[in-house]
Amino acid sequence: MMETTSSNLEVEARAGGRRTPLLSQRRFWRSVGDHTVLWLGVLFMLAPVLLAFLTSTHDAVTIHRDGLQFLPGDHFGETYEAVLFGATGFTGKATGLVMTFNSMVLGIGFAVGKIVISMMAAYAIVYFRIPFATLAFWVIFTTLLLPLEVRILPSYEIVQKMGLLNSYTGLILPLIASATGTFFFRQFFKSVPDELLEAARIDGAGPFKFFVDILVPMSKTMIAAIFIIMFVFGWNQYLWPTLITTDEGYYTLVRGIKQIIQVWVGANIPEYGQAMALAILAMLPPILVVVVFQRWFIKGLTESDK
Amino acid sequence: MKRVIFGSSWLPYAFLAPQILIVIIFFYLPAAEAVRASFYLENPFGGGSTFVGIDNYKDVLTDDNYVRVAKFTFWFSLLVTFFSLAIALLLAVKADTVLRGAKSYRILLMWVYAIAPPVAGLIGVLMFDQHVGPITDVAALFGYKMQIGVNYNDTAAAMIIISIWKQVPVNFIFFLSGLQSIPKAVREAAQIDCRSSWRRFWTVTFPMLAPTGFFLLIINITYALFDTFAVIDVVMKNEPGSNPMTLVYKVYLDGFRGSDLGGSSAQSVILMALVLLLTIFQFRMIERRVHYT
Amino acid sequence: MIKHLIAAGVLLASAATAAAQTKIELWHAMGGRLGEVVNEIATNFNKSQKEVELVPVYKGTYEETLTAVIAAFRAGEQPNIVQVFDAGAATIISAKGAVVPVEDLLKKAGVSFDIKDYISGVRYFYADTTGKMIGMPFNSSTPIMYFNVEALKKAGVTPPKTWEEFEKVTAPALKKAGFVPLAQSHLPWIFTENFMSRHNLPFASNDNGYSGVKGTKILVNNDAIKAHFTKLKEWKEKGFFGWYGAGWSDNQAPFEKQEVAMWIGSSGSFGGLTKSAKFEFSATYLPYWEAVTAKPTQTFIGGAALFALSGKSDAENTAVAKFFAYLTSPEVQYLWHRETGYVPITKAAYELATKDGHYKRLPAAEIGIKQLNLPAGEHTKGYRMGFYVQIRDVMNREYGRILTGETTVDAAFKAIEAEANKLLARFEKTVK
Structure with a gap:
């Protein structure tokens, strides 16, 4: 595997993780473009999850009234403790x-x-x-x-x-x-x-x-x-x-x-x-x-x- | 068609048996019951039933509202399928190309798929909430008063975007696995033959992805048609009102919520026939162009 | 040695009682805090006696619970008790032999039963033609009008008793004071079902559907209600009435945010509002049209009831009766009322709550019960229509289209009448 001599970057990266030091400018901008697309994708996909996490640290009444929260709240410990250790249901079996x-x-x-x-x-x-x-x-x-x-x-x-x-x-x-x-x-x-x-x-x-x-x-x-x-x-x-x-x-x-x-x-x-x-x-x-x-x-x- | 080398023996039958058996017991038996029920009007608790012939079908097909719902379903499925495939393909190709952080991107992009559906729906709805939703606030900045649950088009847009959001990771995973399974030799050859990455994508990568792509096309259509009703339900807060809905949601409303077994069965038989025709058509028209080896 | 023997004897005895214990199952749809209270009641019941062990099982939403019990019933795996919501009640009540009427169950088990013990607006909602109680009302509520005390003070008005007053006095003043005067959360329940009952108008033929499914026709296409919706549309355009879609919480939120001054919701909304509303609020009766009636009548309940399913042994049915007796005892009803905001279903529980000073502390909590105790009329006990869930959906759809201007009031009510009657005719064929 190591003797791959192809000038292709991707293949090489995959094979050994080594990179050619000379990145042509075009390639650089293309890679910036790629990363931008991916970052936008990640943002589109993950922003709501992040908001869910931030929101989970607030109390129910705040969420009920004001919706999703963009800043962390002060109910993190309380909420997560209740979720992790509290049993739901009648018999207490459902921990x-x-x-x-x-x-x-x-x-x-x-x-x-x-x-x-x-x-x-x-x-x-x-x-x-x-x-x-x-x-x-x-x-x-x-x-x-x-x-x-x-x-x-x-x-x-x-x-x-x-x-x-x-x-x-x-x-x-x-x-x-x-x-x-x-x-x-x-x-x-x-x-x-x-x-x-x-x-x-x-x-x-x-x-x-x-x-x-x-x-x-x-x-x-x-x-x-x-x-x-x-x-x-x-x-x-x-x-x-x-x-x-x-x-x-x-x-x-x-x-x-x-x-x-x-x-x-x-x-x-x-x-x-x-x-x-x-x-x-x-x-x-x-x-x-x-x-x-x-x-x-x-x-x-x-x-x-x- | 694959060049078949192995002749018949007991092996293929033994290999097929478990799947066929499960499918017959857990799909065809219940499905047959649904077909039977579509010719009856019966009390779900079994108090009584009347054979009504094709009346259930007639009632469905002559209902103006049903036609309205069917039209919306068409546009909804088209948009959801197209955008969830397009976005996922773009991201998969990029994630396959970049050198730095490829792994992290992969994980981050697959991440959302793991969130529990009821909460995914809840987050989606809160994003679009007509009083406190951040997206509604952004729309207001542009002078647009977005009102989910009141304005038909706004509600439809929210349903479509949330449905796409939930489906992109699935397609991403499959596209990425498809890309990864393109033999290295082919990649290398392509690298030399085609300098333009755009052309390389369409002449080499895309055809190699076609088998996966075709699979995903079918899967996404069935997703848009059948698996989105939880999203739709949560967007309209369990009160359909005058909001848009899809055919499967109507099946759910009448059968599951309204206990109309006959009517909802007739609707699902109609739906199944339509989708079967659609897929046969796709197998005929599209799969022919898919080269497998 | 003797100690050991005694210990063994005690062990044996307790084993024997454990074996003699009848286990009964209750499937319910109460999530969150409500579910916790159900569990609390069950635990208390199990502690209060030794013969019966009640196991409550949460089965999802009302719809999911109903489907689960249908599936189970068909396969002979049904629980002893199931909670069914108001609009779905016709399905289970009309099914021959699916349920054991509560009244029969209690009487057979030797539990004293008098329907007059129940609050008047609750009494007959889940009863049959003859007035025999079939389902035990469980979580019951009725639509009442909440108002923002400060807002009304600022506008210099008092809560309106009639819609005429609302239109002429309340709404213009509130609008001037910068509020949306009115919103509501459930058009079919509040402005249709209870509109009929408040004005003592017939909602369906065959005694609102109680005297059998045969030939039952909906009577919704009448002038009184059409006039009401014409006004609603007019008020919406004038800025007197805010409509935020069919979703319940979307209409409640602007009241909590003090944008809307008066909101018609459920008497059961009280508990939630005390937490979410950061202002003084109170409640009053559902207004009526003086032009329609000079003697407004009571409203009836919404919510859900508990049904005892058939196909169970006498021992289990007796156990169910014991649980029902426990559930309807004043103390338990008061607990349920206090913790959840649902109305207590018996007069005794109401008296207990009064005596305990509950309404002195929270006057608004009493409005629902008082409204259910207003004079009754011949059309105020409730309604019984098959496929009513779908009928409600049709109403909601057409009402939405009226308010967004997609259809006219006349066309909408014609459509509702036609589709509802078609559904009723279809339902008739399911019970033959």
Whole structure:
């Protein structure tokens, strides 16, 4: 890797982190432009989050009356303490820790389940000459077209009949029934060069070995991307868990947040500060996932295609 | 079409089985129930039901308001899809190009996606609040009186911007992963062949991104159509009033909120048929131009 | 040794009572502070006796709770008690065999029940044709008019009793003093449902829908209410009335910011206002049109009720009855009233609150109850219409369009009448 002699900066930076000292002026201005765009992007995306954090340090009445706050307030300790150590709910089972654990189980279970199942299905659809492959794809694909909210009553009935109410399986499985992952991996597998497969075949690799030893490692970047997306999706589930669990031991963070915000309007002032504080705290694990998995972004195909 | 090398054996079936099984149990069975319900008017608690044939469909399609909602849905989906893709693509390309701080940009740009949806909606609404929203204040500086919840267009704009804001990180992550998976050899070759980065992008990078792009196009349309109802709900504060709304929000209103199982099922069947047609069309027209290898 | 035996015996005994304890579940939609009070009541109830253990479960918004209970009921997993909001009550009440009427439940369990114990405006809202109580009113409130004391003083006016007074005296003076005279937070609830009740006008045929769903027609397209909305539109243009959309809080905020001088909200808004309003405020009755009636009548409640679901054992139903008896006891009602601002539903609780000096401390807290205790009329007990959530949405939509000038009052009420009647006809087919 180190002997890359290309004059290209990006490639070099990626390879070894060394930089050519001579930056032409044009390149400099282009890089300024790039950074400006990125900074604007970051501003657009993150300013509201920053405001949420600042706002979370104020008391509920201030937020209720004056909206978002641009300066830190003096309720930081109070609010965050209440959120971290106070238990919500009736039984006291739903502490911050329990809710974090449940959200974590949902996030990981959902992401892993979906990746495994959809990679397998996409592999079968793309790499095999089986009858009905197209049909199978459309059968899976159609699931994108009817959101869970619409089929929620019959879904509940099925989960109940299978005895999965108040269980992690019941929480996770029905959510996996959507085509995002399969569709995504299908797109990727289709763009993997055919030569690879031929080479593998010459080496005597069977379909299973090819999948496990070559295709899966090659998909690292893709897996990372979809893991982040799916983890957060699972992490943030609200409606389905609310519906199929009655045991407070299954409370998730988002449910905790909703319970704080949702107060019959006018009757009382919701603890906006606490809701935002909980949301800020609830962001940390997904961000950890992002930080961990974004490393895979730099590796992936760029290395393995050599 | 992929050059298929592996013949059939038990393997592909075994690989497909789990997904198909889950999809049938947790999607097609409930969906079939929704289709059945669309021909009935029934009490949700099961007190009684009447077979009404296609009356539910007729009621939906002859409703003036439904047409109004459909029109808004069209524009809403178009704008949300276009802008969330365009912004994310721009940011992903830039984040892929810069040398300094690439990692930090990546993390910062993915960050928002992690925020819990109800709070994301709350922040969005507070930004646009008609009394204390900072964006409303900025608009006032330019002499524009922005009134979310009262002015139809203002409300629509807020819904669209918040929806885009929530979707950009998803697209960013996927675009970036797509960019990163472009083989180095190709990048290097492109670097030599095309000096202009603009041309390089459109002749080399963009076609290489096409498979991901097509996936994202479909995903974003379904996002705009189906997954935005939480945003819409929070912007109108759970009181639709004369505010704009999308077709799925109407399904939610009638079915979820109003317990009209028959009517809302008919609406979702219509919606599903429309979107299915739209996607088949896209697969036919657009995917043909996508080169996979 | 004997000590050990005794200890064992005590253990056994306590185990036995634990086993004999009936566990009942309550699904509710009370978030935030309200949810905490519900939990407090449940904890107190569990401590107050040994036979029943009540487990309250928060199930999201009213809509989410209703959907959750529908899903559960269809699968036979329903809780013992569920909280259903006013506009959704027709769905559950009209479903044959879905609920055990509260009155039957209590009587069967040997709990004394007299509907006359309940405050008059509360009594029949969740009752059936014969006046039998089906759902137990839980969080109940009624629309009242709050006013900024300083603002009215500055303008040199007193809170208006009638809309005529508002138009001629109050509004011009308040406007001159630099205020938007009036705002309100829920047009269908305040200026439609309770407009009808305040003027004792029929809201729907079939005794406001109480005597069965068959052929029920909405009677909203009448001159009195059309005149009212024509005035509202006129007032909005004149600067007498501020309308900030259909959202509740958007209309309450300008009152809290002292831009609006009088605001019609819920009697339950009281608790929130005491925290958010940094000025002296008080409340008065919902005004009426003298031109429509010389004898204004009471309003009725909004909010939600508790329903006992069917398909449960007698033991569990008895347990539910015990909880209801506890819940309606004056002390608990007073606690609920004091902590949340919702009205107490029984006369005894009202008397207790009075005796305790609650209204001496907070006179505005009494207005809602007093208004519910005003003389009743034949059309003031409430309304019962199917798919009423959608009907409210239609009203809100058309009212919004009136006030933004997209439609006329006549066209709007024609549209509401047509769409509402279509919905009612559809609902009729769901209960056959």
